[in-house]
Amino acid sequence: xxxxxWAVIAAQLMELRSAKNADDVLRILASEGRTAPGxxxxxxxxxxxSEALHTAGWTTIWAESSYYYTMRAPDGSMITYIEGDIYRGxxxxxxxxxxxxxxx
Numbered sequence: 272x273x274x275x276x277w278a279v280i281a282a283q284l285m286e287l288r289s290a291k292n293a294d295d296v297l298r299i300l301a302s303e304g305r306t307a308p309g310x311x312x313x314x315x316x317x318x319x320x321s322e323a324l325h326t327a328g329w330t331t332i333w334a335e336s337s338y339y340y341t342m343r344a345p346d347g348s349m350i351t352y353i354e355g356d357i358y359r360g361x362x363x364x365x366x367x368x369x370x371x372x373x374x375x
Contacts (some may be wrong), residue, residue, distance in 0.1 A: 273367075276312075277313070277316065278332055279298070280311075280312065280313030280327065280364060282317055283299055283300060283311070284313070284314070284318050284320075284323045285323075286299045287299055287300075287320060287324055287327065288313035288321035288323045288324075288326040288327050290323075290324060290327045290329070290344070291327070291344060291345060291346060292344045292346045292348045293344060293348035293349060293350050293359050293360070294308060294344075294345075294348070296320075296344075296356070296357060297309045297350075297351050297357065297359060300345075300357050301371065302311045302356075302357075304358070305355075306356070307357055307358055308339050308357065308359065309350075309355055309356070309357030309358070310355055310357060311352075311355050311357065314338065314354075319337065320352055320357075321337075321340060321342060321352070324342055324344075327344075328344075328345045329344050329345070330342065330343050332349070332361070333361070334364050335363070338352070338353070338354045338355070339352065339353050339354065340352050340363075341361045341362070341363050351363060361362050
C-alpha cells in the first residue's frame with residue numbers, strides 16, 4: 272500500500288516538472304473533499320512541489336518557509352502552497368482578494 276502511495280506522488284512530481292500554469296498544477300494536484308482546490312500529500316518525500324515547479328521554469332516570488340510560499344508560472348499565473356494545500360494566486364497574508372476601498 273505504501274509503495275502505491277509513493278508511486279502516485281512520483282507521478283505527480285513528474286507531471287509538475289512540465290506544469291506551464293496554475294491550471295496545470297491544480298489539475299495535477301486536484302483534491303476532493305478539502306477546502307483547498309489542490310493538495311500535495313508527499314511533503315515528507317525526497318522532492319518538493321517547489322523543486323518540481325522550478326524545473327518547469329517557475330519562480331518563487333515570496334516564501335516564509337519551505338511549507339508556505341507563492342510561485343509564478345512562466346505564463347504569469349501563480350499558486351500559493353500552504354502546508355500541502357495549493358491555492359490559485361498569491362495568497363500569502365491569507366487574503367485572496369484585494370481589500371480595495373479608500374484608506375481611513
